[in-house]
Amino acid sequence: xxxxxxxxxxxxxxxxxxxxxxxxxxxxxxxxxxxxxxxxxxxxxxxxxxxxxxxxxxxxxxxxxxxxxxxxxxxxxxxxxxxxxxxxxxxxxxxxxxxxxxxxxxxxxxxxxxxxxxxxxxxxxxxxxxxxxxxxxxxxxxxxxxxxxxxxxxxxxxxxxxxxxxxxxxxxxxxx
Numbered sequence: 001x002x003x004x005x006x007x008x009x010x011x012x013x014x015x016x017x018x019x020x021x022x023x024x025x026x027x028x029x030x031x032x033x034x035x036x037x038x039x040x041x042x043x044x045x046x047x048x049x050x051x052x053x054x055x056x057x058x059x060x061x062x063x064x065x066x067x068x069x070x071x072x073x074x075x076x077x078x079x080x081x082x083x084x085x086x087x088x089x090x091x092x093x094x095x096x097x098x099x100x101x102x103x104x105x106x107x108x109x110x111x112x113x114x115x116x117x118x119x120x121x122x123x124x125x126x127x128x129x130x131x132x133x134x135x136x137x138x139x140x141x142x143x144x145x146x147x148x149x150x151x152x153x154x155x156x157x158x159x160x161x162x163x164x165x166x167x168x169x170x171x172x173x174x175x176x
Contacts (some may be wrong), residue, residue: 025119026159029138030061032125032170033148034076046079049172053150056171057123058084060153066090067120070109072097077125084123097130106133113138139163149173 035050035057046054061084069085071077073096085092095112097105113122126134128148135143138156143165145154151173155166 026157027114027118028064028121028159029113029156030064030066030121030123031131031134031154031156032057032080032123033128033131033150033152034072034074034125035080035171036150037076043075045075050076050080050150053171054080054083057081058087060170061123062087065121066123068093068113068117068122070095070113070122070124072126072130074127077127080125081123097127102127102130102133104133105130106135107137109134110137135165139165 034046035053036047037044037050038047057080066084066088067090069081069088069090069092071081071092071094073094078092078094081092084090095105095109109124113124124134131148131154132143132145135145135154135156138158140163145152145165145167149169151169151171153168153170155168157164157166
């Protein structure tokens with residue numbers, strides 16, 4: 001019994017020392033698909049429902065300590081994060097994407113985020129075909145996300161050294 005107590009005390013001491021070396025500043029990336037678009041035109045604006053979703057994003061992220069906001073060059077993407085950017089006084093960084101060949105877009109964007117905003121909270125608005133590569137770039141592995149809905153909010157948190165992805169919803173969800 002006494003030996004077990006010594007082992008337990010030893011393990012707790014090692015755990016305490018190990019915990020002092022854990023990184024305390026997490027990089028958190030909130031990723032959303034652009035809100036509902038008015039048409040299939042290449043540079044479509046948002047619908048009324050899309051503008052409401054953009055306001056919902058403000059309610060979700062306004063108090064999250066956001067220090068940077070990234071968007072593609074398309075109006076629907078900028079319009080999705082513009083209310084948040086205005087509320088926070090944070091400029092939108094535009095990183096253009098070729099939607100016909102998204103290629104390494106996610107990896108390049110992830111590298112920029114980690115180099116410029118490590119330890120900060122960042123919001124990224126993307127497209128259904130760019131979000132998987134963005135998540136892969138941030139986590140270093142492919143993650144099964146299924147179809148990306150307008151209401152999806154992906155939270156990538158690298159606080160443990162192994163980035164974790166949480167899929168949540170925001171705004172009014174389609175069909176309910």
